Structures are given as structure tokens and as C-alpha cells.
Amino acid sequence: MTRHVAPRLPGYAALAAAGLLAGLALGRVELVALAAPFALAAVLAPALAREPKLRAQLELDRERALETELVAATVSIGADAAECVDVLLELPPELSTAGTNPRSIAVAADSARTIELRLRCDRWGAFVLGPVLLRAHDRLGFYAWETRLGGRAPLRVYPSVETLHALLPPLETQVFVGNQVSRTKGDGIEFADVRAWAPGDRLRRINWRATARRGELWVNEQHPERNTDVVLFLDTFTDAQRSGRGTLDLTVRAATSLAHGYLQRKDRVGLVSFGGFLSWLLPASGTRQLYRVVDSLLQMDIVLSFAARGVDVLPPRSLPPKALVLALTPLLDPRTAPALLDLRARGFDLVVVEVSPVPFVDEGESELDRLSYRLWRLAREAMRARYQQAGVPVVEWIDGVPLNVPLEEVSAFRRYARPARV
Amino acid sequence: MSVALYGGVLADVLAHAPRAIPGTAALGGVGALLLVAALVRAEAALVVPPVAFLGVAYAVALVVHGSRVDDAAPLVAVGLLLSAELASWSVDARLRIPAERAVVRARALALFGLAFAAIALSALAVALAAAPAGSGLAWTLLGAASAVAVIGLAVRLARTS
Numbered sequence: 001m002t003r004h005v006a007p008r009l010p011g012y013a014a015l016a017a018a019g020l021l022a023g024l025a026l027g028r029v030e031l032v033a034l035a036a037p038f039a040l041a042a043v044l045a046p047a048l049a050r051e052p053k054l055r056a057q058l059e060l061d062r063e064r065a066l067e068t069e070l071v072a073a074t075v076s077i078g079a080d081a082a083e084c085v086d087v088l089l090e091l092p093p094e095l096s097t098a099g100t101n102p103r104s105i106a107v108a109a110d111s112a113r114t115i116e117l118r119l120r121c122d123r124w125g126a127f128v129l130g131p132v133l134l135r136a137h138d139r140l141g142f143y144a145w146e147t148r149l150g151g152r153a154p155l156r157v158y159p160s161v162e163t164l165h166a167l168l169p170p171l172e173t174q175v176f177v178g179n180q181v182s183r184t185k186g187d188g189i190e191f192a193d194v195r196a197w198a199p200g201d202r203l204r205r206i207n208w209r210a211t212a213r214r215g216e217l218w219v220n221e222q223h224p225e226r227n228t229d230v231v232l233f234l235d236t237f238t239d240a241q242r243s244g245r246g247t248l249d250l251t252v253r254a255a256t257s258l259a260h261g262y263l264q265r266k267d268r269v270g271l272v273s274f275g276g277f278l279s280w281l282l283p284a285s286g287t288r289q290l291y292r293v294v295d296s297l298l299q300m301d302i303v304l305s306f307a308a309r310g311v312d313v314l315p316p317r318s319l320p321p322k323a324l325v326l327a328l329t330p331l332l333d334p335r336t337a338p339a340l341l342d343l344r345a346r347g348f349d350l351v352v353v354e355v356s357p358v359p360f361v362d363e364g365e366s367e368l369d370r371l372s373y374r375l376w377r378l379a380r381e382a383m384r385a386r387y388q389q390a391g392v393p394v395v396e397w398i399d400g401v402p403l404n405v406p407l408e409e410v411s412a413f414r415r416y417a418r419p420a421r422v
Numbered sequence: 423m424s425v426a427l428y429g430g431v432l433a434d435v436l437a438h439a440p441r442a443i444p445g446t447a448a449l450g451g452v453g454a455l456l457l458v459a460a461l462v463r464a465e466a467a468l469v470v471p472p473v474a475f476l477g478v479a480y481a482v483a484l485v486v487h488g489s490r491v492d493d494a495a496p497l498v499a500v501g502l503l504l505s506a507e508l509a510s511w512s513v514d515a516r517l518r519i520p521a522e523r524a525v526v527r528a529r530a531l532a533l534f535g536l537a538f539a540a541i542a543l544s545a546l547a548v549a550l551a552a553a554p555a556g557s558g559l560a561w562t563l564l565g566a567a568s569a570v571a572v573i574g575l576a577v578r579l580a581r582t583s
Contacts, residue, residue: 008510011470019477024566028484029551030495034477036547037503037540044536084525104521106528139532140507141514 001051001147009142013042045142052136053080055112056149058089058129060119063153067160071119073097075132075150077105078112086135087115093244094123094157102133123244124159124252126298128152158294162257167265168407170228170324171349171414178227179265188224195221228267229283229320232258232293233343235329235336236275239302240357245399247330247355252297254328254353254403259293270318271296274339276305280318311339311346324349330357331383344390351410352387352394359399391417424508428457428472431501434494435480442486449479460509464516469509473502491551496544500537507533 019035022028055078065071077085088102099117107113132150137143173182181190194210197217210218232255239248255271262269263285270283271293281289281296311319319325325348329336344350363373387394393413395406432450436443453475460468480498492498511529515521 006510007467008469008506012506015470015474015477018474020568022481024562026481026485028481029548030484030492030498031481032551033495033544033547034480034499034502036544037499037536038473040540040543041503041536044539084521084528086519088519100520102519104519104525106522106524139528140536141510141529 001145003051004144004146006142006144009042009045012038016042041140041142045138045140049138049143050081052083052085052145054078054083054085054134054136054147054149056132056134058132058150058153060129060153060155064156064158065121066158067121067124069121069157071121071155073117073119073129073153075115075117076112077107077115077132077134078110079107079136080110082109083107083136084139086137088133088135089117089129090133091119091129092125092127094121094125095127095129095155096120096122119155121155121157123249124157124256124298126295127155127157129155156295156298158298159253159256161260162253162403164257164261164407165404166407166411167258167261168324168326168351168410170230170322172322173226173228174268174320174322176227178225178267180226180228180267181223182226184224185221186224188222190223190225192221192223194218227265227285228262229270229323230258230262230267231270231272231283231319231323231325233272233274233325233327233329233340234300235327235331235333236273236277236300236302237305237333237335238330240330240332240360242360246360247332247357248300248302250355250397250399251328251330252300254355254397255297256294257403258326259290259297263287263290263293268320269293270320270323272314272318273300274311274336275333276303276307277301278309278313280314282315282317283320283323308335309339311342319343319348321347322349324351327352328355329353330355331380332357337383337386340387340392341390344392350392352392353406353410354384354394354396356396356398393417424461424505424512425454425457427501427505427508428454428476431476431498431505432479434498434501435476435483438480438483438487438492442482446479446483449475449482453479457505457509461512464513466510466513469506469513472509473506476502491548493548495548496541499544500541503540504533504537507536 016035016039019031019038023031023035057076059074061072073089075087075089077087079085084104085107086102086104091097091101097117097119101117103115105113105115130150130152131148133146133148135144135146137145169180173180181188185192194207195218197206197219201219205219207218207220234251234255236248239246241247241249259269266285268283268285269289271281273279273296279296281292325343327340327350329352331354340350340352361373364370384394393410395409397403397406432454435446435450453472456468456475457472459465460472484492
């Protein structure tokens with residue numbers, strides 16, 4: 001517990017000393033009378049000051065919440081003697097409260113006071129609230145004691161999920177049952193083709209109309225429903241941001257929506273964070289994987305690093321064969337492009353969603369600034385062309401535009417383009 | 423309220439010694455400006471200097487006025503203390519956080535108690551001076567010892583603050 005003395009208290013003592021000395025020197029009792037109140041304050045305040053015995057407890061009504069939701073934080077404060085206590089629950093910028101924080105309360109002896117704060121989750125993130133900052137002070141504010149009590153309470157705020165009308169289908173499916181209609185033929189629901197009967201074909205698969213027309217047994221073929229592996233490849237080398245929003249924020253929101261969409265379809269979703277700090281999640285399916293992915297996304301941060309690394313440092317299982325690799329990148333760091341093109345060269349079905357940093361960058365005032373800006377835009381165009389030459393669809397996603405739009409652009413690109421063999 | 427009290431004490435000081443008005447008015451005026459600056463800028467460290475300025479002005483007025491004991495000295499003393507405390511409260515209220523009614527009431531009661539004790543002590547000092555208790559080296563030494571004790575207290579407080 002840290003003790004603070006008000007700056008006026010030594011001043012009062014100095015005034016009292018000066019008054020007494022002046023009274024003695026001038027032989028005037030009025031100056032002694034003038035000094036007496038200040039001497040009294042200077043003597044009484046330290047004599048009556050005693051370190052308070054405080055107790056505090058911080059509790060949240062839940063540990064997980066979605067953006068824009070409200071979380072109730074309860075702070076209980078107790079004291080052995082009557083105290084005036086200032087209470088502050090320090091909040092990260094992503095959380096706000098409409099309640100009074102900080103506030104000064106009176107705590108009676110051997111009792112507890114409870115303060116309820118409604119916290120609004122303004123932005124996603126993993127936070128640890130507390131301990132509560134308490135400052136007890138004497139009645140006249142001559143002495144104050146500060147301490148932090150109440151423990152810590154974790155709070156995870158998940159980004160809101162955007163509804164995706166159509167997800168990007170991968171070029172190839174996996175072998176397990178899922179919701180994605182495979183391009184191959186086998187047991188399924190979707191009609192694919194007819195072919196001549198072969199021993200072993202089941203009677204129910206015979207297409208009687210084709211059989212009657214051709215005079216021999218013909219059977220239907222179907223496309224089986226299979227699952228897919230999707231790897232969300234996040235470029236976390238650099239972030240362009242302005243007033244709380246930035247490319248990393250958009251990347252995390254998009255990755256959450258995509259993970260939610262694909263996992264609902266029974267697909268397996270993995271995660272690779274490719275940046276100053278490299279991390280990955282092996283592909284898996286189910287609700288637990290969704291929490292794993294989102295929890296990993298909440299930890300995403302830009303870590304400055306000059307290390308150049310390729311995809312070969314990733315464990316092979318994090319990038320399963322035939323997986324759809326959805327890269328979310330602002331195309332700002334030159335180290336991402338070689339890694340992604342390496343993936344393309346290894347035969348992965350790669351899609352690049354460019355999380356556009358343009359809305360977060362000012363063109364500048366001077367002619368030189370504007371020239372630099374135009375050169376920067378040209379360099380970005382050149383980077384896009386590099387991907388397109390390798391047959392990789394690159395779509396730009398701008399803040400404020402629904403994620404469905406770039407995904408639909410990729411689908412349209414694939415309708416008219418064939419994957420290149422590189 | 424703090425400025426009003428300060429103004430009241432300043433008016434009393436000015437009325438006390440009409441011959442020393444230029445000097446006392448200048449000192450009191452500087453103090454008043456400092457007090458206003460302390461309140462406007464919410465500077466807690468600027469609360470004490472105005473009191474010192476007015477105290478010096480009062481001492482000048484006493485010296486100029488003559489040898490008669492000023493019976494209003496306890497009121498001047500408490501006026502100065504209350505002015506400083508109210509200014510400090512005002513600065514705290516601007517810097518600090520919203521306080522409950524009970525906290526405000528507790529501080530007001532404490533301030534009232536301090537003012538009451540201060541006026542009693544101050545009046546006692548004036549009354550003792552008027553009492554025929556004698557004079558001499560012992561009283562002077564006692565006064566000097568108390569002054570030294572208060573200086574020691576001031577130094578100790580300044581170190582711990």
C-alpha cells in the first residue's frame with residue numbers, strides 16, 4: 001500500500017513555523033494565533049492518520065461475450081474501519097462503461113459495499129480485468145493510501161460473425177462425409193451422369209428411362225457429399241490502422257466469419273498466422289475447433305520481426321493436401337508473397353483475399369507524398385499481377401463491404417478460369 | 423467560497439491599518455491572484471502561497487497598527503485556514519472523481535470540526551497572552567522550542583510527501 005501526503009500539509013507546517021517564529025521575533029501574539037490553526041492541522045493529520053485495512057473482490061457475470069454485448073462487473077469493497085475510498089476499475093480501450101468509473105464511496109466499518117458496472121464490449125479481444133485500484137483517504141484529504149486489490153478476471157470478447165450466403169468451394173474435396181458436393185462420382189444425392197450397368201450395381205440405381213431407350217441396363221451416378229479442408233492463412237506481418245480500425249481487425253473478423261461458416265458445414269478448418277510470430281492450428285472440425293480458432297484469433301497481434309521465413313517451417317499437417325488455402329493479407333509485407341506462391345507451386349488451391357489498407361492510408365498533402373502514394377498503389381498492382389500470373393485469384397476487400405462480395409468475385413473468377421499447372 | 427473568505431480576510435487586513443494599505447493590498451492582491459490561479463488550473467501546490475502572502479500582509483498591518491492586541495486574530499486565522507481548505511477541496515473535486523453524498527458530508531463535518539478546534543486554539547493563544555502569567559526567558563524558550571518542533575514537523579512531512 002502506497003501512502004501519499006497532500007502537498008498542502010508540509011505547507012501548513014511551514015506556515016505555522018513561520019508564524020510562531022515571526023510572533024516570537026516581533027512579540028505579537030496575533031501571529032501565534034494566526035499560526036495555531038495551521039499547526040493544529042499539521043499535528044492532528046499525521047497523528048490521526050492510520051493505514052486502512054481494505055478488502056476487494058472483482059467478479060464478472062461471464063467470461064465470454066460477443067461484441068456490443070454488455071457484461072456486468074461487480075466490485076465488492078470492505079474495510080475494518082469507516083473509510084472514504086476511491087474505486088477505479090481500469091478498462092482497456094476496447095471496453096467502456098456508462099456507469100461512474102472511477103467513483104468515491106463511503107465504506108462503513110466491518111461492512112462491504114458493492115459497485116455494479118455494466119461493461120460494453122466495443123471491440124473483440126482477450127482481456128484481463130483488475131485488480132481494482134483503491135485509494136483510501138482521510139476525511140480532509142491530507143493522507144491517501146493507494147493499493148490494488150480484488151484479483152483478476154479474464155474476459156474474452158468474440159468478434160461478431162458476418163452471415164455468409166455462399167462459401168467458397170474448394171477445387172477438391174476430402175474423403176470424409178460433409179456438405180460439399182464433390183466433383184468425383186460415387187454414392188450421393190446429386191445426380192452426376194448415367195453409365196452402363198456393371199456387376200455389383202444396386203437395383204435401385206438403375207435408370208429405367210435410359211434403360212428402356214437403349215435396350216440395356218443403365219444406372220445413375222451421383223456426386224458424393226464430402227467435407228473439405230480449409231486453411232485460413234493470415235498475414236500478420238504488418239497492420240495499417242486508423243482510429244481503432246485496421247487491416248488486422250478486418251482480417252480477424254473475416255477469419256472468424258469464414259471459420260464459423262466452414263465449420264457449420266462440417267468442414268475441417270485450420271489456421272496459420274504468418275507474421276513476426278508464427279503460429280498454427282491443425283485442421284479439425286466441430287464447435288470445439290471453432291472456439292480454438294477464435295481464441296487463437298483473439299491473441300493475434302503484430303509482432304515486429306525482420307526474420308524471413310517460408311512455409312517450410314510449418315508442420316506438414318497444418319497444410320493438408322487438397323486443402324483450400326484462404327489467404328487474408330493486406331499485401332503490405334514482401335515476405336508473404338513468396339510464401340503464398342510457394343504454396344501455389346506445391347499444388348494448393350490458393351485464394352488471396354486482399355484486406356485493403358487503402359482506406360487507412362492518407363494520400364498526403366505535398367506533391368512528393370502524392371507521388372509516393374501513387375507509386376505505392378502501382379507496387380500493389382504489380383503484386384496482384386504476380387499472383388494472377390500464377391493462376392491465383394486475388395480479390396480486394398474494402399472496409400465496409402460485406403465479405404460475401406469478394407467471395408463471390410472469386411467464384412466468378414473460377415467460373416471462367418482453370419487452375420494453372422505451375 | 424474560498425475566494426470570498428480570502429477577500430473578507432483581506433478587507434479586514436486593509437481596514438486594520440489604513441496607513442499600510444499600498445503594501446498590504448499589493449501582498450493580498452498577489453495572493454488573491456495566486457488563489458484564483460490555483461482554482462482555475464486546479465493546482466493543489468498553489469493553495470498555500472496565497473495564505474502566506476496574506477499572512478505577511480497581516481503581519482505588516484499589525485506592525486504598522488501599533489501595540490494593541492487584535493482581538494479578531496482568531497477569526498483571521500480560521501478564515502485563512504478555511505480559505506485554504508475550501509480551495510483544496512475545490513481542486514480535489516475538479517481533479518478527483520464523483521463522490522457520494524456521504525463522502526461529501528464526512529469531509530464537510532471534518533472541516534467544521536477542524537475550524538472549531540482551530541478557532542478555539544487560536545482564541546486560547548490570544549487569551550493566554552492577555553493573562554498575567556508573567557514573562558521572561560522561560561516563556562521565550564518555550565515559544566522557541568515549540569517553533570522548532572513545528573519546523574521539525576514541517577521538514578518531516580515534506581520528506582514523506
